Amino acid sequence: MKDFNGELVYITGGSSGIGLAAAKLLAGKGASVAIFARRKEVLDEALNEIATCRKSPDQKFLAFQMDVSSRDEVNSVLQKAAADFGIPDVLINCAGRARPGYFGDITYGQFDETIKIDLYGVWNTCSFLVPLMKQRGGCIVNVSSLCGFIGVFGYTDYCAAKFGVTGFSEALRSELKTYGITVSVMCPPDTDTPGYAEENRTKPPETQAVSATASIMKPEAVAAALLKGMEKGDFMIIPNADGKFTWIMKRLFPWLVEMVTDSQVKGVQKKLASAK
Numbered sequence: 295m296k297d298f299n300g301e302l303v304y305i306t307g308g309s310s311g312i313g314l315a316a317a318k319l320l321a322g323k324g325a326s327v328a329i330f331a332r333r334k335e336v337l338d339e340a341l342n343e344i345a346t347c348r349k350s351p352d353q354k355f356l357a358f359q360m361d362v363s364s365r366d367e368v369n370s371v372l373q374k375a376a377a378d379f380g381i382p383d384v385l386i387n388c389a390g391r392a393r394p395g396y397f398g399d400i401t402y403g404q405f406d407e408t409i410k411i412d413l414y415g416v417w418n419t420c421s422f423l424v425p426l427m428k429q430r431g432g433c434i435v436n437v438s439s440l441c442g443f444i445g446v447f448g449y450t451d452y453c454a455a456k457f458g459v460t461g462f463s464e465a466l467r468s469e470l471k472t473y474g475i476t477v478s479v480m481c482p483p484d485t486d487t488p489g490y491a492e493e494n495r496t497k498p499p500e501t502q503a504v505s506a507t508a509s510i511m512k513p514e515a516v517a518a519a520l521l522k523g524m525e526k527g528d529f530m531i532i533p534n535a536d537g538k539f540t541w542i543m544k545r546l547f548p549w550l551v552e553m554v555t556d557s558q559v560k561g562v563q564k565k566l567a568s569a570k
């Protein structure tokens with residue numbers, strides 16, 4: 295079992311939601327934590343919260359302003375972080391966002407931004423840190439989504455990015471095993487975070503109907519599953535039973551998953567048509 299005590303952890307998106315919950319849990323287990331995100335005031339507030347969870351006075355906590363979608367910015371910020379703080383034992387790529395909408399309403403600009411944040415963001419941090427981490431091994435977790443293995447109505451751009459994260463992680467796992475680096479991908483279900491509240495603002499009715507059939511998790515429970523998955527060295531980390539069931543069904547009976555989601559969508563579209 296992996297022990298986080300004394301380890302150095304980098305978390306992109308560590309200032310909010312799932313990333314922040316993971317940072318607090320890891321601080322409680324004795325890890326030093328560096329968090330990376332764009333908004334300074336949110337980073338500062340998060341850093342204070344994380345520090346209150348510390349186990350020992352030796353632990354260090356730092357925050358860095360960084361946009362994961364900018365390769366140049368990632369390279370320069372991570373260079374500074376590695377010099378000031380050290381090479382991480384654990385990298386958690388949690389920065390990301392979803393802006394659901396009908397395919398016809400998603401502009402090229404939104405698609406481009408989604409891919410840059412949710413997919414290139416993971417590539418950017420890994421491409422800088424993997425060569426450094428190869429020196430002594432470690433652990434990488436890329437946060438994907440249930441949208442990283444199932445195509446969900448209203449998430450064309452987000453599914454494209456998150457399927458990419460899942461595939462990237464699977465290939466990277468295979469390459470890095472020989473260097474003692476464990477690569478995992480986490481696929482959370484709907485989770486009650488500031489990002490999820492923002493996401494709900496643009497969900498088409500069909501997407502809301504599909505979401506309504508699933509349970510919502512607390513970020514702390516998702517973070518606990520993330521740590522447990524890392525401790526066990528699991529590749530695919532799915533935090534709840536519903537998500538695991540969907541994963542199995544999608545692999546074994548994809549036609550059945552399509553049938554169920556199509557009928558949910560059809561039901562909503564019928565209601566909308568009769569209300570007109």
Ligand SMILES: NC(=O)c1ccc[n+]([C@@H]2O[C@H](COP(=O)([O-])OP(=O)(O)OC[C@H]3O[C@@H](n4cnc5c(N)ncnc54)[C@H](OP(=O)(O)O)[C@@H]3O)[C@@H](O)[C@H]2O)c1
Nearest residue numbers: 307309310311312331332333361362389390484485487489
């Ligand atoms: N919540 C859910 O239902 C759910 C379900 C499945 C998967 N996920 C995935 O889980 C991850 C965390 O989501 P969350 O719900 O916890 O969201 P959240 O509460 O909005 O937190 C997102 C974090 O990512 C940071 N971030 C966003 N864009 C960034 C960028 N370009 N560069 C650097 N940092 C950036 C945010 O800070 P700044 O905005 O200040 O940069 C924040 O720290 C995401 O990858 C999301 O896709 C979430």
